[in-house]
Amino acid sequence: xxxxxxxxxxxxxxxxxxxxxxxxxxxxxxxxxxxxxxxxxxxxxxxxxxxxxxxxxxxxxxxxxxxxxxxxxxxxxxxxxxxxxxxxxxxxxxxxxxxxxxxxxxxxxxxxxxxxxxxxxxxxxxxxxxxxxxxxxxxxxxxxxxxxxxxxxxxxxxxxxxxxxxxxxxxxxxxxxxxxxxxxxxxxxxxxxxxxxxxxxxxxxxxxxxxxxxxxx
Amino acid sequence: xxxxxxxxxxxxxxxxxxxxxxxxxxxxxxxxxxxxxxxxxxxxxxxxxxxxxxxxxxxxxxxxxxxxxxxxxxxxxxxxxxxxxxxxxxxxxxxxxxxxxxxxxxxxxxxxxxxxxxxxxxxxxxxxxxxxxxxxxxxxxxxxxxxxxxxxxxxxxxxxxxxxxxxxxxxxxxxxxxxxxxxxxxxxxxxxxxxxxxxxxxxxxxxxxxxxxxxxx
Amino acid sequence: xxxxxxxxxxxxxxxxxxxxxxxxxxxxxxxxxxxxxxxxxxxxxxxxxxxxxxxxxxxxxxxxxxxxxxxxxxxxxxxxxxxxxxxxxxxxxxxxxxxxxxxxxxxxxxxxxxxxxxxxxxxxxxxxxxxxxxxxxxxxxxxxxxxxxxxxxxxxxxxxxxxxxxxxxxxxxxxxxxxxxxxxxxxxxxxxxxxxxxxxxxxxxxxxxxxxxxxxx
Numbered sequence: 001x002x003x004x005x006x007x008x009x010x011x012x013x014x015x016x017x018x019x020x021x022x023x024x025x026x027x028x029x030x031x032x033x034x035x036x037x038x039x040x041x042x043x044x045x046x047x048x049x050x051x052x053x054x055x056x057x058x059x060x061x062x063x064x065x066x067x068x069x070x071x072x073x074x075x076x077x078x079x080x081x082x083x084x085x086x087x088x089x090x091x092x093x094x095x096x097x098x099x100x101x102x103x104x105x106x107x108x109x110x111x112x113x114x115x116x117x118x119x120x121x122x123x124x125x126x127x128x129x130x131x132x133x134x135x136x137x138x139x140x141x142x143x144x145x146x147x148x149x150x151x152x153x154x155x156x157x158x159x160x161x162x163x164x165x166x167x168x169x170x171x172x173x174x175x176x177x178x179x180x181x182x183x184x185x186x187x188x189x190x191x192x193x194x195x196x197x198x199x200x201x202x203x204x205x206x207x208x209x210x211x212x213x214x215x216x217x
Numbered sequence: 218x219x220x221x222x223x224x225x226x227x228x229x230x231x232x233x234x235x236x237x238x239x240x241x242x243x244x245x246x247x248x249x250x251x252x253x254x255x256x257x258x259x260x261x262x263x264x265x266x267x268x269x270x271x272x273x274x275x276x277x278x279x280x281x282x283x284x285x286x287x288x289x290x291x292x293x294x295x296x297x298x299x300x301x302x303x304x305x306x307x308x309x310x311x312x313x314x315x316x317x318x319x320x321x322x323x324x325x326x327x328x329x330x331x332x333x334x335x336x337x338x339x340x341x342x343x344x345x346x347x348x349x350x351x352x353x354x355x356x357x358x359x360x361x362x363x364x365x366x367x368x369x370x371x372x373x374x375x376x377x378x379x380x381x382x383x384x385x386x387x388x389x390x391x392x393x394x395x396x397x398x399x400x401x402x403x404x405x406x407x408x409x410x411x412x413x414x415x416x417x418x419x420x421x422x423x424x425x426x427x428x429x430x431x432x433x434x
Numbered sequence: 435x436x437x438x439x440x441x442x443x444x445x446x447x448x449x450x451x452x453x454x455x456x457x458x459x460x461x462x463x464x465x466x467x468x469x470x471x472x473x474x475x476x477x478x479x480x481x482x483x484x485x486x487x488x489x490x491x492x493x494x495x496x497x498x499x500x501x502x503x504x505x506x507x508x509x510x511x512x513x514x515x516x517x518x519x520x521x522x523x524x525x526x527x528x529x530x531x532x533x534x535x536x537x538x539x540x541x542x543x544x545x546x547x548x549x550x551x552x553x554x555x556x557x558x559x560x561x562x563x564x565x566x567x568x569x570x571x572x573x574x575x576x577x578x579x580x581x582x583x584x585x586x587x588x589x590x591x592x593x594x595x596x597x598x599x600x601x602x603x604x605x606x607x608x609x610x611x612x613x614x615x616x617x618x619x620x621x622x623x624x625x626x627x628x629x630x631x632x633x634x635x636x637x638x639x640x641x642x643x644x645x646x647x648x649x650x651x
Contacts, residue, residue, distance in 0.1 A: 206256055
């Protein structure tokens, strides 16, 4: 059953997967361009950002990663890399352009959804659904940061990974209540991208233990 | 057979696993608090430290990680995170407090033992048992350091990973000689925690190639 | 079928695997000696450099890593570590000695070949063969760099990973055309080591997006 891809709710998975691949390859390649990597390095970081989350999900759930099996995966990721190179040539400071930020939020939402779909299909626990959704969503960006020798920003940027957690919870809740995977997928994606965009524009923060300590001591 | 959890010597595994989860979540969360992460980041680093070693073990041995399947895993790890936040509020400089050092040694011993138990059950080579025990034991701390963008301390701190290697050897030897998994587990845990605590208090060191070179040239 | 090791073209795999293990353990241990790690750390970095690429390949392709199953793997890697310690004692500045550079190129070629062989045996897509060959070849060096808290040099050194990509393409092409795995293996290894050595001696470079931008704007 673990490798029975046919048991997936195919359409929502395919749509979200394609969106996520293009968006995250664009974001990863843009980061690598800013670091002045050569075009091979830019492509590698773009592909790694696009594939790392899904590959981690598949390895954890004991499947051979999709990216090694299907040609479509690579095609979508290469489109994202090409868009990043084009944006670098067409725009000034493409890496701080709102388009990159929005692409990142969209990729985050799309991959949180694919993670939740696959985990729910395989039948792990509720926590497992939320954990796999989050790992699928933030794995690419975190892996890119490790490749670029930086602390993964997902740990510092408030309300980044948290949005994927919220999305995963939304999927789990909807799937438990009404059992329609496309409704659950839509809600998961909306919850993730919505909270992420609001968090960025509003500058939301979570409390630190230091602040709690100051208040309670 | 690979996924037949029932074939595990259940009691020693469950006890050691619970101890390791609480101890390592406490250690990881304490590190993240020192870096002034927000509470979400503290929880993530705590859970990652608690789960990374066992998840790596399960992925290497071709199993779906326990942490994705069982609710108990999360509960124990969250207890560790809560203890870390409590310790930060109650104690000064909790991260240098002996309690954190002892918790780390206990977690190291507990996870070396769970690694050896699972590897022996699945039937890898003797080196495989020692390697999986070591990876299970040091994986969490090393992953936390990579997340926090530091060189994994397990490579610099003399007699940290070495203690897990000794524990793994003790398990392998005992299991080969007398074939009683609970005796092997007890010996593995004692050897690891014992050498670790002695190494810390005595400041033991291993020689470097530079020192060998100076002596032999 | 995934775990049916007997289906591998055994001889080319075994030869290339042994060469790669000795060469990469030597390179990894040499890096760790330069950082003045103790002998345990040197051994760990050497083993990790030798095993990380193959273990990643096996995990991605849903197999239990060879290194955990066979004693021969460890023996070859320990030979590489011993050679590195010997070279440090016998030579000045062993880490910049041409022997280390050549060993690295040979390991790269050997592991690109083992990756391509295993991936082709399991039957992933053409991209899968190239991707697994590249990951198998550069995984060890990249993992060692992450352990040593540096940005993986494979992303900065022009024509390092690219050589493995060329080798993987050569394997795929040869195996598609003439279906003889030993010819494909020989061509893959020659293409990889040849381009790598020429790239190092000639100082080849790939263009960056910045240069493209300057030219096209």
